[in-house]
Amino acid sequence: MLFRSVAVSKMNVLVVGATGKTGQWVTRQLNTDTLEVSVRAMVRDQTKADFSDTVEVVVGDVLKPDTLRAAMTGCDAVICATGAAPSLDPTGPYQVDFAGTKNLVDVAKAVGVKRFVIVSSLCVSKFFHPLNLFWLVLYWKKQAEEYIVKSGLTYTIVRPGGLRSEDSGEAIVMKEADTLFEGGIAREKVAQVCVAALHEPAAENKIVEIVTSADASERSLGELFAGV
Numbered sequence: 001m002l003f004r005s006v007a008v009s010k011m012n013v014l015v016v017g018a019t020g021k022t023g024q025w026v027t028r029q030l031n032t033d034t035l036e037v038s039v040r041a042m043v044r045d046q047t048k049a050d051f052s053d054t055v056e057v058v059v060g061d062v063l064k065p066d067t068l069r070a071a072m073t074g075c076d077a078v079i080c081a082t083g084a085a086p087s088l089d090p091t092g093p094y095q096v097d098f099a100g101t102k103n104l105v106d107v108a109k110a111v112g113v114k115r116f117v118i119v120s121s122l123c124v125s126k127f128f129h130p131l132n133l134f135w136l137v138l139y140w141k142k143q144a145e146e147y148i149v150k151s152g153l154t155y156t157i158v159r160p161g162g163l164r165s166e167d168s169g170e171a172i173v174m175k176e177a178d179t180l181f182e183g184g185i186a187r188e189k190v191a192q193v194c195v196a197a198l199h200e201p202a203a204e205n206k207i208v209e210i211v212t213s214a215d216a217s218e219r220s221l222g223e224l225f226a227g228v
Contacts, residue, residue, distance in 0.1 A: 010038040013198065014075040016062065016104060017082035019048045022119055022163065025191035026079050031055060037198075042071045062100030068107040077115035078108055079194050084137060093137040101144035105151045116153045117197045119190060120145055122161050122209055125178050145207065154204050156197035160190045161211035170212035174224040183211030196221035202228075 013030055017023040018041035030039045031054060042060040043049045049057045060071035062082060072078065084096040101118065108116055123129045124142040132138050148155050159177070162184035172189055173180070193210055197203040202225035219227075 010036040011077060011198065012038045012040065012075045013077045013079060014040045014042055014058075014072055016042045016060075016078060016080045018051070018057075019043050019045070020081055020083065021165070022083075022187045022190055023081035025187045026081050026194055027051060027055060029188075029191040029195045030079075040071070040075060062103055063095060065103045065107055068103060069111060072104075072107055072113060073111050075111070075113055077117070077198050078104065078113055079198075080104055080116070080118040081194070083119070084135075084140075086134065090135045093135045093140040097137060098140040098144045098147075102147050105148055105153060108153060109151060114154060115198055116148060116151075116155045117194050118144070118148065118155070118157055119194065120157050120159045120207075122159050122180055122183075122211075124159065126181075149207075156194075156203045156205075157207040158190065158193055158197065159207065159209040160185045160193075161209075163187050163190065168212065168214075170214050171216035171218045172221075172224060173211050173213050173216045174228055175209045176228050177207040177209065180209040180211055183213065185210055185212045193221060197225070200225045202226040 015023055015027050018027045027041050030037050031052060040056045040058055041051055042058050044061050046057060046059055058071040060067040082096055084092040120141050124138045129138055145157050164184050164186045167186035167188050200222050206228055208228050
């Protein structure tokens with residue numbers, strides 16, 4: 001009996017916000033993923049891109065849709081890890097967290113992207129949360145989420161708790177939207193969740209909230225997505 005080898009095509013993934021603290025973890029995680037993935041990192045400033053040679057670096061800006069089309073063409077999936085940097089500009093969160101995300105979604109639909117994963121935040125549904133004192137940052141993240149949900153794209157919205165630089169080794173807790181209101185999680189684990197969302201059917205069209213807890217039991221990311 002003759003067996004014919006079957007070529008497995010790579011999933012082409014664009015990381016938006018790849019030089020940010022969380023975006024760097026996402027890029028590294030994709031680059032070491034055991035599945036066939038080709039990684040493209042979108043940056044505004046190419047001099048800040050410090051990735052391995054296997055990562056393709058493209059220049060783009062979420063506020064300039066024509067640069068997004070060039071960066072996104074040929075990609076199967078997008079992971080967005082952007083976020084407005086603290087500043088005195090009151091329009092920052094609106095521009096980056098809403099208008100920029102809206103541009104990404106519109107271009108993703110136009111060029112045929114199949115999966116859209118975004119890092120949002122816990123408590124986006126709480127308008128009177130203290131973080132909204134910083135130019136309504138949570139409010140604009142929530143508006144971006146609603147735009148994604150209505151877009152027709154297959155999406156996963158990841159709402160992490162307070163972001164930490166160091167991984168404590170605690171297990172991930174994953175719940176449905178508007179369930180968790182406190183807690184933290186390492187950026188490395190947020191990246192793991194985002195990358196897993198690309199491959200897990202149970203992650204499709206879901207909003208998940210994630211923190212870590214010393215009291216939680218270790219479960220696979222597939223099990224966690226399936227439980228939401």
